Amino acid sequence: xxxxxxxxxxxxxxxxxxxxxxxxxxxxxxxxxxxxxxxxxxxxxxxxxxxxxxxxxxxxxxxxxxxxxxxxxxxxxxxxxxxxxxxxxxxxxxxxxxxxxxxxxxxxxxxxxxxxxxxxxxxxxxxxxxxxxxxxxxxxxxxxxxxxxxxxxxxxxxxxxxxxxxxxxxxxxxxxxxxxxxxxxxxxxxxxxxxxxxxxxxxxxxxxxxxxxxxxxxxxxxxxxxxxxxxxxxxxxxxxxxxxxxxxxxxxxxxxxxxxxxxxxxxxxxxxxxxxxxxxxxxxxxxxxxxxxxxxxxxxxxxxxxxxxxxxxxxxxxxxxxxxxxxxxxxxxxxxxxxxxxxxxxxxxxxxxxxxxxxxxxxxxxxxxxxxxxxxxxxxxxxxxxxxxxxxxxxxxxxxxxxxxxxxxxxxxxxxxxxxxxxxxxxxxxxxxxxxxxxxxxxxxxxxxxxxxxxxxxxxxxxxxxxxxxxxxxxxxxxxxxxxxxxxxxxxxxxxxxxxxxxxxxxxxxxxxxxxxxxxxxxxxxxxxxxxxxxxxxxxxxxxxxxxxxxxxxxxxxxxxxxxxxxxxxxxxxxxxxxxxxxxxxxxxxxxxxxxxxx
Numbered sequence: 001x002x003x004x005x006x007x008x009x010x011x012x013x014x015x016x017x018x019x020x021x022x023x024x025x026x027x028x029x030x031x032x033x034x035x036x037x038x039x040x041x042x043x044x045x046x047x048x049x050x051x052x053x054x055x056x057x058x059x060x061x062x063x064x065x066x067x068x069x070x071x072x073x074x075x076x077x078x079x080x081x082x083x084x085x086x087x088x089x090x091x092x093x094x095x096x097x098x099x100x101x102x103x104x105x106x107x108x109x110x111x112x113x114x115x116x117x118x119x120x121x122x123x124x125x126x127x128x129x130x131x132x133x134x135x136x137x138x139x140x141x142x143x144x145x146x147x148x149x150x151x152x153x154x155x156x157x158x159x160x161x162x163x164x165x166x167x168x169x170x171x172x173x174x175x176x177x178x179x180x181x182x183x184x185x186x187x188x189x190x191x192x193x194x195x196x197x198x199x200x201x202x203x204x205x206x207x208x209x210x211x212x213x214x215x216x217x218x219x220x221x222x223x224x225x226x227x228x229x230x231x232x233x234x235x236x237x238x239x240x241x242x243x244x245x246x247x248x249x250x251x252x253x254x255x256x257x258x259x260x261x262x263x264x265x266x267x268x269x270x271x272x273x274x275x276x277x278x279x280x281x282x283x284x285x286x287x288x289x290x291x292x293x294x295x296x297x298x299x300x301x302x303x304x305x306x307x308x309x310x311x312x313x314x315x316x317x318x319x320x321x322x323x324x325x326x327x328x329x330x331x332x333x334x335x336x337x338x339x340x341x342x343x344x345x346x347x348x349x350x351x352x353x354x355x356x357x358x359x360x361x362x363x364x365x366x367x368x369x370x371x372x373x374x375x376x377x378x379x380x381x382x383x384x385x386x387x388x389x390x391x392x393x394x395x396x397x398x399x400x401x402x403x404x405x406x407x408x409x410x411x412x413x414x415x416x417x418x419x420x421x422x423x424x425x426x427x428x429x430x431x432x433x434x435x436x437x438x439x440x441x442x443x444x445x446x447x448x449x450x451x452x453x454x455x456x457x458x459x460x461x462x463x464x465x466x467x468x469x470x471x472x473x474x475x476x477x478x479x480x481x482x483x484x485x486x487x488x489x490x491x492x493x494x495x496x497x498x499x500x501x502x503x504x505x506x507x508x509x510x511x512x513x514x515x516x517x518x519x520x521x522x523x524x525x526x527x528x529x530x531x532x533x534x535x536x537x538x539x540x541x542x543x544x545x546x547x548x549x550x551x552x553x554x555x556x557x558x559x560x561x562x563x564x565x566x567x568x569x570x571x572x573x574x575x576x577x578x579x580x581x582x583x584x585x586x587x588x589x590x591x592x593x594x595x596x597x598x599x
Contacts (some may be wrong), residue, residue, distance in 0.1 A: 011270065042476045058119050076349075081295050083356065085287065088366045091197045093359045094298040097352060101305045102183055108313065109179035114171040121163030130159035168323040175316050182312070186305040193301060199293035200286055207282040211275045211371070218265070218272040222376040225261040280370045287368045290520045302352070390446040393476045396516035404520040414470040415527040417454040422463035423530070424537040429548050433465030441469040471552050480555040481521055482582070487554065494578040494585065506585055507593045521586075522594045524553070529590045546584035554579045 084090035134155045141148050232254040249257070391399065391410050399408050422428050441459070444452050453459070454466060474481060480488055486509055493505035510518065528545050535541040588594060 001147075020561040033145035051391040057369075061423050063435070077296075077299070080352075080356075081292050081299070082359075083370075085291055085297050086365050087360055088363045089359075090366070091291065091294055091298070092199065093356060093363075094295055094302065095190065095194055095197075096359075097356075098186070098298055098305065101302055101309070102186050102190070105179055105183045105186065105305060106311050108309065109176050109183060112172050112176035112179065112316065116169045116176060119172060120169035120567075121167050123162045123167075126165060127159050127162030130155045130162060134159070164323055167320065171319045172316065175312050175319070179309070179312050182308045187300060189301045190298070193294060193298050197291075197298070200290040200294065204282055204286045207275075207279040211272075211279040211428045214268070214272040214275040217270040218378060220575050221261065221265040221268040225265040225343060228254070228258040228261040238271045256429050269591050276371060279353055283368070284370070287366075293453075387524070389449065392442060392446055392473055393478065394488065395478050396481070396520055397514060400519075406515075407523045408473075408520060409518060410473055411470065411523060412518075413449075413452060414466050415523070417460065418463060418470075419527070419530055420455075422467070423534040425463050426535045426539050427461065428481075428531060428538045428540055428543065429467045429471070430540060431464045435464055437462065437465040438468045438472065441465060442472065445469070445473075471548075473550050480553060481517060481524070482554040483513065483517060484555070490554065491578045493577060495580040503586055503589045503592060506582065506589075510586075510593060521553075522596075525586055525590050525594065526596060528587055532587065542584055546580045546587060550583050551576060553583060 084094060087093060135149060137148070137155070231249075232251075240539060389402065391408065394402075396408065400406060403409060405412075418428065437458075441452070459466060480487075489509050490506070493502055493509060496502040496505055510521065513521065528549070531538065531540060532542050532545055535544075590596075
């Protein structure tokens, strides 16, 4: 049988040699030998040997043996790495888990070393006792008969038991040595993985710190620029106390100070943007590459430690089972409380899942989104100094006189953009845009109306942002497009039942409008007429457009109404239908009222 076992181990060694795995060390070679031995041993035992060994081996199915080196579930590993990446301290979580696994390995090693010492002492003392008792008995009772033969045989059995315990101690020591080697290898690998992971973490931290410094410098220089603008334009109400004491500078000095502050602010802004790109790139590389790689490496280290620890414990259980065959039932019983059964119940994946779940409850989820650029927000006074020609909240007559344009530039630009890109958009003027984009367009028009490019991709990608900013401009007019002075006249004309007389009434009132209001209304009605001509595509006919623009163009100013109450609200609601009727009638009779040239 020893020769057969030797052949099996030789075959196992040859099989390992064919596998191109450089880390298949002495410990893994023993794994293969042990697995081959467990698989072939029952077939090499005859019935007599089985009975002598307590019938502990031939009844074990091959499926009950633990399978080491099985392929991991790739999908599960990816999900696990993803969950760890979402934790704020995922790397440290896994480092702690590997450290815990190392401590488990060390505890097992120390226990086995002490157990080997106890077994060695027990075996030597048992052998010494059996030999001394046999010699004494042989001298005292050279011819003891059947009792002496039986007693001598009993002592020989005990001497054999002592020798087996010494051998058992040697086997345990070998397992403990392998665990010590496993502990050192795992410690070394963990240290390398920790250094690499912390190095990448420091790179991200340094990038974040550099970004914060660049941002602070940018805000400081922007604030200094703002103060120089205010000081230059004699705005003491908006200046700091420190800036007030520097007002004795000449205008040339103030201009030079403002230019220097502007240059510093621009340079700081450029540095801030560059550092923002660098930081976002560093964070993206860390969260997409370095962190998953570090976590995967650490998980592999932990898996290898757990698998090897489980194997060594199973190996120890097997050696123990062979040495104490008589106590096999205690070692491996049907209740599942035996040593071997307990070692087979070790589930590293379940341990790791529970540990991560507990660890995750004590920390927050990491934020992996890119850090957005935050533009410095100047005061309204400073903006008015930089942008002297706003268009929102400015009366139509003032806009016409200031810009020397019959039709406001913002209206012309928005209408051209809608007619170019949005006539076939379903729900045009009914669907609202995004508030952030609307406010961005509003600021752009107030800053430099003539240079706003509505043909840019970011503007035409959602035409509803342009229509919404146009409606917002109409709503913020100090006096609506249909002036308050003529408001009641428009409502009275809308209440005329005869359509021809209603059109004549509205025509007469429109002709009396101020030039700025008349030109703007004519252009707007022409634009809406083009929109309704495409109602087959955009589903916005005259009635729909009138409903949208009734309140927008006319407002709902009812000065004769008392403070707000139920009756006043009812009156406003009733006036809404007449406002809609005004706009609808004008749209339906656009060419009669304004007599436009053929287009």
